Amino acid sequence: MGEKQGKRDRGRILTEAGLQKINKAIAEEYRKQGTKRSYEKIAEKSQLNINTVEKILKRTGAADRRSIQDLFEAFGVHLEEADHISAKDRELQIQQPSPLVPIGDEIRWVGRQAQIAELIQRLRGDCRVLSILGITGIGKTSLAARLIADAEIRQQLPELRYVDFYQDSPQFEVVARRLLAENPASNPQLPQDERALVEAMVAKLQSRPYLLVIDMLEEVLEADGEGGHRFREQVFAKFLERALLAESMPSRIVLTSQDRLPVLAEGRFPQRCCPVPLGGLEESEVRSLFEEWEVRVEDGEDWQHLQSMARAYEGHPLALKVIAGEIREDYRGNIRAYWHDYGNEIEEVERLRADSVERSREDKPRIDRHSFRLKDLVKKRVEKTLARLQRAYPLACLMLCMGATYRRPVERRAWLLQLADYSQEEQELAFEILQRRFFLEAEQPGDKNLYRPHNLIRRAALDLLPQIEEEVLPQ
Ligand SMILES: Nc1ncnc2c1ncn2[C@@H]1O[C@H](COP(=O)(O)OP(=O)(O)OP(=O)(O)O)[C@@H](O)[C@H]1O
Ligand SMILES: [Mg+2]
Structure with a gap:
């Protein structure tokens, strides 16, 4: 892990702003020429290896700064500091994402009323660590969002800290930073010693009633070889156990995971640690x-x-x-x-x-x-x-597959830009098709509307990307 991490430190990855800039310039260039873009053409023009070009534009891995600069210059774009970020920093970006808050008429939540009421009672009672468990797409994140939005919960646990391993790097450090930060934008100095770090975090949870939500905890688990799972970093278990065993604990932790979690604190205090298996709807x-x-x-x-x-x-x-x-x-x-x-x-x-x-x-x-x-x-x-x-609306499918390379939810205009080679009308139509067919989930952090495909759809779209690029983007 150490070596891999070290290598990653040296690479750079485009930021959303950088990606949008270069995509726009590339689209303009080929529109002027009246031809479609292809990675091969881009590679030739920038004198880079085609794999490097793909890596930079799809942001699937880190590239060196020189290559990114060559690519930008080839298309007449000035590379600025804000256009790229070290791969390590990108992983550790700690900006606080808002929990999924669906937009206006996108709120189409139904059912599970009795279950929600029960979970709220448990959280208001002794349950300190509530883990919502179930397969992908079954509704764990949405259920957690319902709990967060509940008036009683907000009143009892006004301080929300949200970690989303869909976007956040799956490391304990991210949880620690988010919890110990005075405000979401600050980046606190963490104690070096693991024990001290856990103590500081538990003390924080004891100081005020926090609601700490960690979504997609399966990202930090690994198979234990016996059909179960363990934390890749043991400090996760230590932290959760300390929170369970502490004498007083006004805060609550809500976890979601596709995999079952390791047994914590040897199963003592079952009323404080509540696994909730989630099935489908009636x-x-x-x-x-x-x-x-x-x-x-x-x-x-x-x-x-x-x-x-x-x-x-x-x-x-x-x-x-x-x-x-x-x-x-x-x-x-x-x-x-x-x-x-x-x-x-x-x-x-x-x-x-x-x-x-x-x-x-x-x-x-x-x-x-x-x-x-x-x-x-x-x-x-x-x-x-x-x-x-793909058969009926190839452009909408192309937009989805290209956009799936974003790991964070992005604005509508970033989605449209995926089809920068096509007319405004075609772009808007493709986006509408995706939205109306529920391929995109909407979020509203602050006053922005952001969109992303569900994890399950994103993975399928990424698998389809090479094929669809070949078909829709002729060389
Ligand atoms: N009770 C519900 N009513 C309406 N829509 C729901 C309900 N439960 C889930 N959904 C919808 O189903 C989709 C999947 O839900 P969600 O993202 O919560 O699943 P998940 O279990 O968190 O998946 P993953 O493990 O991949 O993160 C979302 O689009 C969500 O809006
Ligand atoms: Mg989820």
Whole structure:
């Protein structure tokens, strides 16, 4: 780890501002020439290796400053300090992201009312570490956002500290900095000694009622070789255990994770440490969800189809959301028409699922086996929907795949810029298609509207990127 870290320190990565600048210049250059851009052409023009060009523009790895400068100069852009950042700093950027706060009519939360009420009571009671567990896209982050937004919770725990390992570097140091910072923008000096660091953090949690939320904790776990998980950095366990064992603790910690967490404090104080496994939505909740998404159940037949979809994906909200996006946009909300074309896919999934339940009975019992299967099914669902998007709206798909290289949510104009080679109208249409089909999630930190694909969609889009670039961006 030390060596890898050392190497990374030397490299630079473009900032959002730098990326936007160079993308714009490249687009202008090729528009002038009347040709489409390609990495090969860019490499030739800047006399850089094609892999380096890709790495810089996709921001998949660090490059040396000289290469970045050559690229910028080749397109007549002056490279400024704000255009790039050391790879290490980028990882440790500690600006406080706001928790997901969906925009206006994007608030389409349904169901789980009883569960939310119960979790709030637990947090107001003895529960100090609440971990929401479940597979990707099942609704952990959104549920955590509901808890954060609850009036009683806000009143009891007014100081929110939010760590999101989707964007933040998966290191304990990030949690420490965020918690110990006086305000979100400050960058505190941390105690060198690990013990002192943990003590300082626990003291802080004891000093006032904080709500510390750590989203996507699975990013800091690794397999323990025995079917479970352990923290890559043991200090995570030490910190959580100290928070559990401390005599008084007005603060609360909410974690979300796709993987089960290691046992903390040998399972003592079970009332202080509450794992909450999250499953999919009930059929009636799925119905309300579809209605929220403007897909209405008109009659008994529609309801049957909807129930089949809910069963096939065990009420998984993200899988159902991408289906609803298609029904709403391509079938004008007509469930039966969608079923006519794709009902066989859903029935196939139902069969596969029943099969996996059967097999898991024969296997040695493992609670998560069933969910692993669901995870595969959901992944396939997302891939299929993307493939259809690619066929029907190649530019929207290109925008999504290129934009997936951003790890942070970005503004609409950064999304449009992904299609800088195309007309304004085409750009706007592509963005609208993505939004209306629920490929993008909206966030509203402060007064900005930011967009990003869900993690699951982002991964599928990144996998598709090489192929789609070849097809849509002719050499
Ligand atoms: N109860 C709900 N009502 C409406 N939408 C929901 C609900 N639960 C989840 N969703 C939607 O489903 C999608 C996935 O939810 P979310 O991002 O919370 O999943 P997650 O479990 O955090 O996934 P990951 O582990 O990949 O981070 C989001 O678009 C979210 O808005
Ligand atoms: Mg999440």
